[in-house]
Amino acid sequence: MAKKIATVKAATKSKVKLASKEVVQAASPKTTKKPVAKSVVAKTVATKLVETKRIPAAKSTPSKASKPKVRSETIKSWYDYPELYELGFLKETPKESKFLMEVFKKYVPFPVQRVLELGCGSGRLICDMAKRGYAMTGLDLNPTALEYCKKKLKKQECVGELVVGDMTNFSFDEPFDAAINAINTFRHLETEEAALAHLNCVAKHLKPGGVFVLSLHLLPPDGDLWGTERWSAKQGEMKVSYALTVVETSMKTRLEKLRISMLVKEKDESFRLSDHITLRIYTAKQLKSLLAKATQFKLIGVHDFWCEIESVQKLNSEAVDTVLILQRV
Numbered sequence: 192m193a194k195k196i197a198t199v200k201a202a203t204k205s206k207v208k209l210a211s212k213e214v215v216q217a218a219s220p221k222t223t224k225k226p227v228a229k230s231v232v233a234k235t236v237a238t239k240l241v242e243t244k245r246i247p248a249a250k251s252t253p254s255k256a257s258k259p260k261v262r263s264e265t266i267k268s269w270y271d272y273p274e275l276y277e278l279g280f281l282k283e284t285p286k287e288s289k290f291l292m293e294v295f296k297k298y299v300p301f302p303v304q305r306v307l308e309l310g311c312g313s314g315r316l317i318c319d320m321a322k323r324g325y326a327m328t329g330l331d332l333n334p335t336a337l338e339y340c341k342k343k344l345k346k347q348e349c350v351g352e353l354v355v356g357d358m359t360n361f362s363f364d365e366p367f368d369a370a371i372n373a374i375n376t377f378r379h380l381e382t383e384e385a386a387l388a389h390l391n392c393v394a395k396h397l398k399p400g401g402v403f404v405l406s407l408h409l410l411p412p413d414g415d416l417w418g419t420e421r422w423s424a425k426q427g428e429m430k431v432s433y434a435l436t437v438v439e440t441s442m443k444t445r446l447e448k449l450r451i452s453m454l455v456k457e458k459d460e461s462f463r464l465s466d467h468i469t470l471r472i473y474t475a476k477q478l479k480s481l482l483a484k485a486t487q488f489k490l491i492g493v494h495d496f497w498c499e500i501e502s503v504q505k506l507n508s509e510a511v512d513t514v515l516i517l518q519r520v
């Protein structure tokens with residue numbers, strides 16, 4: 192299969208209009224390819240980063256202390272730094288892709304080829320799934336992230352369609368076999384109206400029997416509203432330490448504000464970039480109530496972020512990091 196994938200030529204540039212927004216770049220697959228068999232070992236994820244956004248260089252300020260102060264900058268959006276953003280998730284990506292393949296095999300009554308990712312960002316899943324032979328389409332609000340994804344696809348000699356657009360209002364001509372919305376992207380939709388518009392739009396674009404794989408963190412009834420999650424990742428001589436802290440939360444508005452901080456250490460410089468994001472809060476009960484309104488979908492499976500196909504959960508108050516399998520009826 193690795194050989195087969197290598198025959199897929201680099202993306203063809205074309206301009207397409209979508210949801211009244213112009214597509215900065217869309218590379219339409221010339222061929223649709225069958226996904227690889229489970230036993231086939233896919234090529235490893237590209238680990239060399241492609242530079243798309245210039246990371247500000249640290250100014251050399253004389254310091255009295257022996258340890259130089261790390262320069263900090265508040266950025267507009269951490270999604271504008273796709274190479275730094277995705278480094279924190281690259282290690283898990285192949286596991287997530289393999290899980291998606293297993294989901295398609297288990298839950299979809301026909302072979303899955305065309306897959307749509309909503310809020311694809313840097314395209315870590317788009318690229319990994321394209322390598323595995325899927326015809327991937329990615330939609331995101333952020334053109335910088337899509338440009339980064341485009342370069343990566345080209346480098347790995349894969350095709351993929353990338354569209355700048357809003358996941359609450361988009362339109363494609365051809366239906367998809369499956370759709371995905373990963374790691375809390377859905378929670379960026381701050382109102383019930385937006386969440387329902389998203390579910391309806393996804394349903395409209397799925398073939399009957401096709402699935403929407405929706406991953407999000409749920410708040411358990413006795414869950415801690417505050418806290419910091421820390422992790423780090425290395426790429427060559429660069430190490431990035433991530434800290435995601437809940438700084439504001441309201442059960443009334445059902446919104447939480449999080450501060451994301453990325454401490455970047457390179458050979459000769461260190462700097463910290465930080466940003467705030469707002470996410471909608473869901474308990475299992477609130478999510479169930481929303482899904483009851485999305486009548487085009489039937490909940491046919493619940494898993495968790497461990498990505499184990501044989502480990503089936505329930506959508507109840509014990510569910511935390513949840514992966515829902517919603518089938519288009």
Ligand SMILES: C[S@@+](CC[C@H](N)C(=O)[O-])C[C@H]1O[C@@H](n2cnc3c(N)ncnc32)[C@H](O)[C@@H]1O
Pocket residue numbers: 270277280309310311312313314315316330331332333336356357358359372373374375376379380
């Ligand atoms: C947490 S990132 C996830 C990126 C990618 N799915 C992944 O798994 O790495 C969330 C992405 O959703 C995008 N996004 C947020 N709101 C959106 C909207 N209304 N429509 C489309 N994309 C949106 C952001 O630009 C960002 O790239």
